[in-house]
Amino acid sequence: WMGREVTQAHLESAGYEVMVAHSGERALELAFATPPDLVLLDIRMHGMNGYEVCRHLKASEITKYAPVVMVTALESDDHKLRAIESGADDFLSKPFNSLMMLTRVRSLLRIKSLHDELEARNSLLRRVLNRYVNEDITDIILSDPDKHLQLGGETRPITVFFADIQGFTAWAEEHRAEDVLTLLNQFFAGLTEIIFECSGTFDKYVGDEIMAFFGAPVATGDDTLNAVRAALEMQQAFAQIQAKIAPHSSQRLGLGIGLHSGDAAVGNVGSERVMNYTVIGDTVNTAKRIQQRASDGMILISEATYALVSDHISAMRLEPIKVKGKREPLTIYNVTGLKSKVRV
Structure with missing residues (x-):
């Protein structure tokens, strides 16, 4: 399976800008300071685990719409269920290859882009409506x-x-x-x-x-x-x-x-x-x-x-x-x- 450095290299080669955090707390700091378009999140991390980080991301107005992909070597249905319950949008089971990862990333980013476009239109509609009503x-x-x-x-x-x-x-x-x-x-x-x-x-x-x-x-x-x-x-x-x-x-x-x-x-x-x-x-x-x-x-x-x-x-x-x-x-x-x- 790909390690963190290899995963980062594949993403950057595909044209994505990548931020890396080695602990759950640092991941949240980065996400809130520079909101990401997508998060690849390992369940096992230093300090706060991936489930907790995901819940914090989905609870924040800043990051709640950023897709979260949980990455895990744990194959049990219980772990997958916990990932979904914490708000994860998808998951990758280790080991995985770069093609599978990039396909998931592109698919979720496409959905995120459509959501952002809808939000922009709703924001415009709200501004227009506020010209006429409270x-x-x-x-x-x-x-x-x-x-x-x-x-x-x-x-x-x-x-x-x-x-x-x-x-x-x-x-x-x-x-x-x-x-x-x-x-x-x-x-x-x-x-x-x-x-x-x-x-x-x-x-x-x-x-x-x-x-x-x-x-x-x-x-x-x-x-x-x-x-x-x-x-x-x-x-x-x-x-x-x-x-x-x-x-x-x-x-x-x-x-x-x-x-x-x-x-x-x-x-x-x-x-x-x-x-x-x-x-x-x-x-x-x-x-x-x-x-x-x-x-x-x-x-x-x-x-x-x-x-x-x-x-x-x-x-x-x-x-x-x-x-x-x-x-x-x-x-x-x-x-x-x-x-x-x-x-x-």
């Missing part, structure tokens, strides 16, 4: 992407949310472009984070406006109430920022918010190269029309939205409004707060 919802989506990310879209009951910064155009005329962008980004950063904290899905920025929706791709059961909570928190956050900039400008900024609940088509819209996870339909148009009637500090919601959260919010019924595309006037409410018993 980490908790991302975890739910990735646990069953076929369920939550249907291509072509689907009809879902959702609550659509529009928030518009009022007076921003006039304010921008008084300030340098760099200052305008800085302030706008400051507003958007704070307001968008509130959407995520309330389990909403960010849709897009349109000028000085934010669009979001609640209820897709994952429904929480409290989506409409979460949308109202986000609106209330946004108004508070906006007022704090407004108070800081008010002494430096003659133009007052305000925030008007509108919400509407109903069925809408949700999915990826665009092309193979450029797409956006968004929502379309009359529910969106109605939410926008309602938002356009919201003055500074107001949170206007439709009757459909009010019906879903009326037990949990304080709101004042306003005069019905006529909006484009609707034959009958819309009943709307101005939200003033949450009732004291609400827990979210």
